Amino acid sequence: TTVTFAGGLNVIGSLRFPSEAEVTIRTTHVFVQGLLKMDAPSSTGSYGILLYEKPGKHDDVYIKPHGENANECDLVSGCKVGRMPIAVVGGRLDINGLVDSNCFSHVPLLDLDESRQILTVGTEAANCWWNLNGSASLSSTVARAAVDVMYGFDNNVKACKGDEVTVSWQGYHNIQETLKSGCESGDLEEQIEDYLNSGQQRTYSNDELTAGPGERRYFKCSLHCGNTNARFEVYCPSVQDNDNEIYLTSPDINMSKDHIAKIVGADVDNGQIFVKEPIPERFQYATKQKTSDFYSRVASLKRSIFFTAEEQQADGNVKGETDKFLIGGHLMIFFTPNVEQKLQGVKITNFGQQGNLGRYPVHFHLCRDVDGSLISKNVIMNVNQRCAVIHGSHNVTLYDNVAINTFGHCYVTEDGFEIDNVFERNLGANLKFPTRKLVTSDGVFDSDERGPSVFWIMCPANHWIANVAAGSIHSGYWFETRLNGVRSPSSSIDGAENFIPSYAVVKTFKDNISHSNRRHGIQYYSPGWKPKGPESVIENMIVYRNGGVGHFVHGNGNLVIKGGIVADNDNVGIAHFENFPFRADGVTVIGCSQNYFNVLNHVGTKTNCKHYTQKAVTGVHIHPFASPKIREAQVHYSNMIFSGFDLQRSNVVPIQMNTIHNRGKVDSSPRSFVNTQFKNLGKDTLRVSVCDAFASGASVDSIIIHDVDGTIGPMIRPGTNGFLVSDEKKITTFANGDGCFYNSGLGCLRYCQSACLRMIR
DSSP, X not given: OEXXXXXXXXXXXXXXXXXXXXXXXXXXXXXXXXXXXXOOOOTTOOEEEEEOOOTXXXXXXXXXXXXXXXXXXXXXXXXXXXXXXXXXXXXXXXXXXXXXXXXXXXXXXXXXXXXSOEEEOOHHHHIIIIXXXXXXXXXXXXXOSBTTBOEEEOTTOXXXXXXXXXXXXXXXXXXXXXXXXXXXXXXXXXXXXXXXOTTOEEEEOTTTTOXXXXXXEEEEEOSSOTTXXXXXXXXXXXXXXXXXXXEEOOSSSSGXXXXXXXXEEEEGGGTEEEXXXXXXXXXGGSSTTTOSSSOOEEEEOOOSEEEEEOOOOOSSOBTTBSSOOOBOBEEEEESOTTOOOEEESEEEESBOBTTXXXXXXXXXXXXXXXXXXXXXXXXXXXXXXXXXXXXXXXXXXXXXXEEEEEESOOEEEOSSXXXXXXXXXXXXXXXXXXXXXXXXXXXXXXXXXXXXXXXEESOOSSEEESOEEOOBXXXXXXXXXXXXXXXXXXXXXXXXXXXXXXXXXXXXXXXXXXXXXXXXXXXXXXXXXXXXXXXXXXXXXXXXXXXXXXXXXXXXXXXEEESOEEEOOSSEEEEEESOSSEEEESOEEESXXXXXXXXXXXXXXXXXXXXXXXXXXXXXXXXXXXXXXXXXXOXXXXXXXXXXXXXXXXXXXXXXXXXXXXXXXXXXXXXXXXXXXXXXXXXXXXXXXXXXXXSTTTOOBOOEEEETTSSSSOOSSTTOXXXXXXXXXXXXXXXXXXXXXXXXXXXXXXXXXXXXXXXXO
């Protein structure tokens, strides 16, 4: 049922949608000044809000708040909240669209069978995404007809019209006589099959057994059933479940190698779901069975509560989009300090308004402290501008959300004064460049159009834990902090006046993943992040298969990358230059993994690993740096492991010097390596090269790399101190110890073992 409120809906008291609701509220806008409560629909039900504009009308909506918020807006006109808003103005959301709130939105792809139609995702996910999503319900009036007789379906049941149903007999005895079915409870005379052995299966066509939408079919056994006449039924919901879909993240550098499939069944006991068509072959190598680190993630896209908007047709030719305006609804929560909000288990589509500031699918706007607020397990899909934005608000938790097919940045801290928010287990993928620029309140273009990032971090003083950035046209994560203070309008919030985002220490950043981004997995520029106080730690991050650089570290300070994996990035694993200081500890750096070669056999992507063999593959780029701040510009690597560089190519090198933004011919940046491992590389294989620094136009000299324990040098005496130096007499002549000698594993360098070198200023 659709109910239209042409004049909008203003909730001042309380509006509740009970679980049995089967309604679409169609309206121009919704104001929430009281309580909007939506209970989890039944397993086969759904309801939601559809926003629309009247034909020919593209008018902004204004609200005049009641009660304690009356003075927050202009007393005459009110506050402008844009077109097609759900505006929470001092009110409260209590929305839960999940039958079981413990169900995960996304999980690892554990295994894939040979048919590529059976995906192992774990018992909890299989149960949640099939049974609890109301796909096809199987029930029985009598579960056991007798002690030794039980007739039932296995979990291959595909109950809706157009599919087939597999029935199995699980009884101790064989069925000697009949299985019968019909569309009514009393209609059981049609004989379907006259003999089934215990454990045997039969597949029935749509015409024979399967229920159509809104229909029920019954069947029973007549032998060994005693007087109970056990009767079983298959029910197909009245609404066809075309939206019970899953999303698989790309296993490739190219984010478009992702995939959407429809679920048609499940074997819950074995943790398996069945899809209608075979998924592409590349996913055979993207399972946790095949790779412990580079597996795809599977996300459920079905939700029973929806927020959406009717598409606005373009009157003319809009740049980049000729068929619609990219103007949808938006959800904005503001004037709600100390009000706990809950938005859980909702599917949000066609929300966000491209080019309109503050009009996003989910937006906390200048809420100050909203401790306890939860944005959880939502699907934000096919939206027009950003995903979930925290703006001048603190203590919001965003947990286990899925966002795909969006424009601009996705999960956002917007002005630089957003504190103690938690971003945990969120997934974002397939971010595109917006076609219309977003102008900030300062009158400048925001960075969405320059480089959309799945996680855009204007303020580091928050928590990012176990998130997945699975594909952007630019970057997975971007620390774009500000040196000139908090941006307006958040600068007016108490405590913001002396807060410098660039100096803020990250609260938590661990176990995050970034892959399939066209440029960088994670970038820490610009203008550079220089936290004051303890080191900011990027902990146990996995960054792989990005089109440019894994970690792009420029202009930062007091930062450490600790643990984690960097692999299969098409250019460089870790690139750093002009940092004050920077270090990496315990990172595994893989040039080209065998798992990625397996994936590349089934995609058309061209990469430096396999196809462009004339291009370099580098693990770590070190940088020549001359600066008045030289005493601070220290770079140290410890406990590093390099593998996947045994490709027998001179341009595949674990450690190499770059000359990006080379501002001085003399390299005087202290750097060191300690406890370094090179797997599958012989002592004469190229491990470190600075030859590019000697190339025409660069001509860098006085290069010095401290090999603290002899593990990056020729490894003649591991554990012995040494220096790798540029092959220049002004350095080698004065080296003591064992002298400086050449080795083929050191490109354009000499190794001075047992030497002690000091810098003279």
